[in-house]
Amino acid sequence: MTFSRVAIVGLGLLGGSIGLAMREHLPGVASAGWDADPAVRERARERGLVATIADDPAEAVRGADLVILCVPVGAMAQAAHAVAPGLSPDCLVSDVGSSKQGVAGALEQALPNHAIIPAHPVAGTEQSGPDAGFSSLFHHRWCILTPPAHAEAAQVDALAAFWRALGATVEVMEPAHHDLVLAVTSHIPHLIAYTIVGTASDLEEVTRSEVIKYSAGGFRDFTRIAASDPTMWRDVFLHNRDAVLAMLGRFTADLDAMTSAIREGDGQAMHDLFSRTRAIRRGILAMGQDDARPDFGRGDH
Amino acid sequence: MTFSRVAIVGLGLLGGSIGLAMREHLPGVASAGWDADPAVRERARERGLVATIADDPAEAVRGADLVILCVPVGAMAQAAHAVAPGLSPDCLVSDVGSSKQGVAGALEQALPNHAIIPAHPVAGTEQSGPDAGFSSLFHHRWCILTPPAHAEAAQVDALAAFWRALGATVEVMEPAHHDLVLAVTSHIPHLIAYTIVGTASDLEEVTRSEVIKYSAGGFRDFTRIAASDPTMWRDVFLHNRDAVLAMLGRFTADLDAMTSAIREGDGQAMHDLFSRTRAIRRGILAMGQDDARPDFGRGDH
Numbered sequence: 134m135t136f137s138r139v140a141i142v143g144l145g146l147l148g149g150s151i152g153l154a155m156r157e158h159l160p161g162v163a164s165a166g167w168d169a170d171p172a173v174r175e176r177a178r179e180r181g182l183v184a185t186i187a188d189d190p191a192e193a194v195r196g197a198d199l200v201i202l203c204v205p206v207g208a209m210a211q212a213a214h215a216v217a218p219g220l221s222p223d224c225l226v227s228d229v230g231s232s233k234q235g236v237a238g239a240l241e242q243a244l245p246n247h248a249i250i251p252a253h254p255v256a257g258t259e260q261s262g263p264d265a266g267f268s269s270l271f272h273h274r275w276c277i278l279t280p281p282a283h284a285e286a287a288q289v290d291a292l293a294a295f296w297r298a299l300g301a302t303v304e305v306m307e308p309a310h311h312d313l314v315l316a317v318t319s320h321i322p323h324l325i326a327y328t329i330v331g332t333a334s335d336l337e338e339v340t341r342s343e344v345i346k347y348s349a350g351g352f353r354d355f356t357r358i359a360a361s362d363p364t365m366w367r368d369v370f371l372h373n374r375d376a377v378l379a380m381l382g383r384f385t386a387d388l389d390a391m392t393s394a395i396r397e398g399d400g401q402a403m404h405d406l407f408s409r410t411r412a413i414r415r416g417i418l419a420m421g422q423d424d425a426r427p428d429f430g431r432g433d434h
Numbered sequence: 435m436t437f438s439r440v441a442i443v444g445l446g447l448l449g450g451s452i453g454l455a456m457r458e459h460l461p462g463v464a465s466a467g468w469d470a471d472p473a474v475r476e477r478a479r480e481r482g483l484v485a486t487i488a489d490d491p492a493e494a495v496r497g498a499d500l501v502i503l504c505v506p507v508g509a510m511a512q513a514a515h516a517v518a519p520g521l522s523p524d525c526l527v528s529d530v531g532s533s534k535q536g537v538a539g540a541l542e543q544a545l546p547n548h549a550i551i552p553a554h555p556v557a558g559t560e561q562s563g564p565d566a567g568f569s570s571l572f573h574h575r576w577c578i579l580t581p582p583a584h585a586e587a588a589q590v591d592a593l594a595a596f597w598r599a600l601g602a603t604v605e606v607m608e609p610a611h612h613d614l615v616l617a618v619t620s621h622i623p624h625l626i627a628y629t630i631v632g633t634a635s636d637l638e639e640v641t642r643s644e645v646i647k648y649s650a651g652g653f654r655d656f657t658r659i660a661a662s663d664p665t666m667w668r669d670v671f672l673h674n675r676d677a678v679l680a681m682l683g684r685f686t687a688d689l690d691a692m693t694s695a696i697r698e699g700d701g702q703a704m705h706d707l708f709s710r711t712r713a714i715r716r717g718i719l720a721m722g723q724d725d726a727r728p729d730f731g732r733g734d735h
C-alpha cells in the first residue's frame with residue numbers, strides 16, 4: 134500500500150518541510166494542509182508548501198489516506214479533534230512530535246476509531262514558522278516510528294516508505310524508549326542551552342554586550358540551540374517530564390563531580406573525561422551525522 | 435613602532451594560524467617558530483606555517499622583536515624558560531592563552547626583565563595540532579589584550595596593530611575581568627559540553643550507538659565542543675578555577691530552578707526563559723559573530 138493523498142496539519146518548520154519534500158520526492162502524491170493560524174496559511178500558500186490549503190480543518194483532510202499532525206506536542210489533541218469530522222474511516226493518522234508516549238495517548242483518546250502510528254523525524258533547526266521549512270531537512274536523518282502493538286504491518290511499512298522517500302532512514306522503537314533516548318540526545322541539550330544562555334543574560338559582572346562579543350569561544354553554539362521555539366520546547370518538557378528528570382539527575386551528578394575536580398585541582402579527572410568524549414564525536418562523524426570542517430565551512434573562515 | 439620579526443612558540447591551531455595569517459596579511463614581516471614536539475616541527479615545515487623553524491627554542495626567537503607563546507596555559511612558564519636564553523632585551527613577549535591572570539603571573543615570574551603583554555584571540559575550533567591552523571581564523575573575531583598597568587603604550591599599540599592586521603578587532607581589558615567574561619562565554623560552555631557527552635556515554639538504558647544516531651536533535655553541537663583538546667582544557671580549568679567555580683554556581687542554581695519547573699509542570703516559567711534567551715542570539719547575529727543559516731549552510735541541507 135502507498136498513500137495517494139497526504140494532509141499536513143500545522144504548516145511550520147516540520148509541516149512545511151514535509152510539503153516541500155513531497156513536491157520534490159513524491160510529485161505524484163496529492164498534498165493538502167491546514168494551520169490554525171490564518172497568517173501561516175496565507176504565507177504557506179505564497180510559498181506553495183502544499184498544493185491545497187483549506188481554511189477549514191475537516192476540509193483539509195477530506196479524502197486523505199495519511200494525515201500528519203505537525204503542531205507542538207501540547208496541541209496534538211486539539212489538532213486531532215479539529216480534523217476528526219473530515220477524516221476518512223481508513224485514513225492513517227501520524228505526527229512528528231518530539232516526544233512519543235504522551236502524544237500516543239493523546240491521539241488515541243482523541244481519535245479512538247482511527248489507526249494511529251506516531252513518528253518523530255530527528256531533524257530540525259532552531260527556526261520555526263512557515264518560512265523555515267526546506268525540502269532537504271530529512272536527508273540523511275533518522276525518522277523513528279513508534280507503532281502501537283496492534284498496528285497493521287502494512288500501514289507501518291507504508292509510513293516507513295513515505296519517510297524513506299523524503300530522504301530519511303527509518304527505525305522502529307518502543308515509545309518509552311524513544312522518550313528516554315531523545316531526552317539525552319535532544320531534550321537535555323536544549324534545556325542546558327536555554328539555562329546557560331539565561332544565566333549569561335542575568336549576570337551583573339559581565340554585560341550582555343560582552344557575552345555577545347566573545348561568544349565565539351563556545352557560547353554561540355548554545356545560543357543557536359537556545360533560539361528554538363519556546364512553545365514547542367515548553368510542550369516537550371511538559372510531556373516528557375519523567376525521562377527528562379531522570380537524565381537531568383545523571384547530568385547534575387556528573388557536573389557535581391567535575392565541579393569537585395576543578396575545586397580540588399584534579400587535572401587527571403578532567404583530562405580523563407575530556408579524552409573520553411572524543412569517541413562519541415568520532416562516531417557521529419563516521420555516521421555522517423555532522424561535518425568535521427571548522428564551523429561547517431562557514432563563509433568567513 | 436611595528437614588528438619586523440615575529441617568533442611563534444607552539445605550532446598548533448593557534449600558532450599555525452598566526453603564521454599562515456602573517457604570510458597572507460603581513461608578507462613583509464619575518465616569521466620564525468619552534469615547538470617542543472619534533473613531529474609538530476616536521477609537519478609545520480611541510481605546511482610552511484612559518485618561514486623558519488629552528489630545532490632549538492633560543493635559536494627560534496633570536497632577533498625577534500615579538501614572541502608569541504601559543505602553548506597550553508599550563509606550559510607557558512616552561513615555554514618562556516625555554517626561549518629566555520635567545521630573547522633580545524627589547525623583545526616584546528605575548529601569548530594567546532585562554533585564561534589571563536594565571537598566565538600573566540607565570541610569564542612575569544619566568545621573564546622578570548622582559549616586557550610582557552598577554553593576549554587572547556577569541557577564535558578557535560575544536561581541532562588542534564599543526565594541521566588545524568588556517569589563515570582566516572581571526573577574521574571578524576575579537577582579540578583581547580590584557581596589558582599590565584606599567585605596559586608601554588607604544589608596545590600595546592603595536593601589538594594591537596599586529597592583531598588588526600590579521601583580521602581581528604582588538605579590545606583591552608583587565609585580566610581578572612577577562613577571566614570572568616571568558617568563564618561564561620567559553621569555559622563553562624566547554625565544561626557543560628564535556629559533561630553531558632560524558633553522561634550520555636555512560637548510560638546503561640541508552641546505547642552509545644543510539645546516542646550517535648539521534649544526535650541531530652541538538653546533542654551533536656555539544657559533541658563538537660567536547661572534541662576539543664583535553665590538555666588545553668584541563669589547563670584552562672586548573673588556571674581559571676575561581677571564575678569558573680563562581681559562574682558554575684550561578685548556572686547550577688538556574689538549572690535547579692528549571693528542574694523544579696519541570697517537576698512541577700510550570701509551563702509559564704519554561705516559556706519565559708525560552709523566550710528571553712532569543713535576545714542574546716539576535717545580538718550575536720547582528721554583530722556578525724555567527725551565521726543564521728540552518729547548520730551554517732552545511733552541504734547536506
Ligand SMILES: NC(=O)c1ccc[n+]([C@@H]2O[C@H](COP(=O)([O-])OP(=O)(O)OC[C@H]3O[C@@H](n4cnc5c(N)ncnc54)[C@H](OP(=O)(O)O)[C@@H]3O)[C@@H](O)[C@H]2O)c1
Nearest residue numbers: 143145146147169170204205206208230231257258261262
Ligand atoms: N523544530 C524542530 O527542530 C523539530 C524537530 C522534530 C520534531 N519537531 C516537532 O514538530 C512539531 C512542529 O514543530 P515545528 O518546529 O514545525 O513548529 P512550528 O514551526 O512552530 O510550526 C507549528 C505550526 O503549528 C501551528 N499550530 C499550533 N497549534 C495548532 C493547532 N491546534 N492546529 C493547527 N495548527 C496549529 C502553529 O501556528 P502558530 O504559529 O500560530 O503557533 C505553527 O504554524 C512539534 O511537535 C515538534 O515537537 C520539531
Ligand SMILES: NC(=O)c1ccc[n+]([C@@H]2O[C@H](COP(=O)([O-])OP(=O)(O)OC[C@H]3O[C@@H](n4cnc5c(N)ncnc54)[C@H](OP(=O)(O)O)[C@@H]3O)[C@@H](O)[C@H]2O)c1
Nearest residue numbers: 444446447448470471505506507509531532558559562563
Ligand atoms: N583551541 C582554541 O580554540 C583556542 C582559542 C583561543 C586560545 N587558545 C589558546 O591557545 C593556546 C594553544 O592552543 P592550541 O589550540 O593552538 O593548541 P594545540 O593545537 O595543541 O597547539 C599547542 C602546541 O604547543 C606544543 N607545546 C606544548 N607544550 C609546549 C612547550 N612547553 N613548548 C613548546 N611547545 C609546546 C604542543 O605540542 P604537543 O602536540 O606535543 O603537545 C602543540 O604542538 C592555548 O593556551 C589555548 O588556551 C586556544
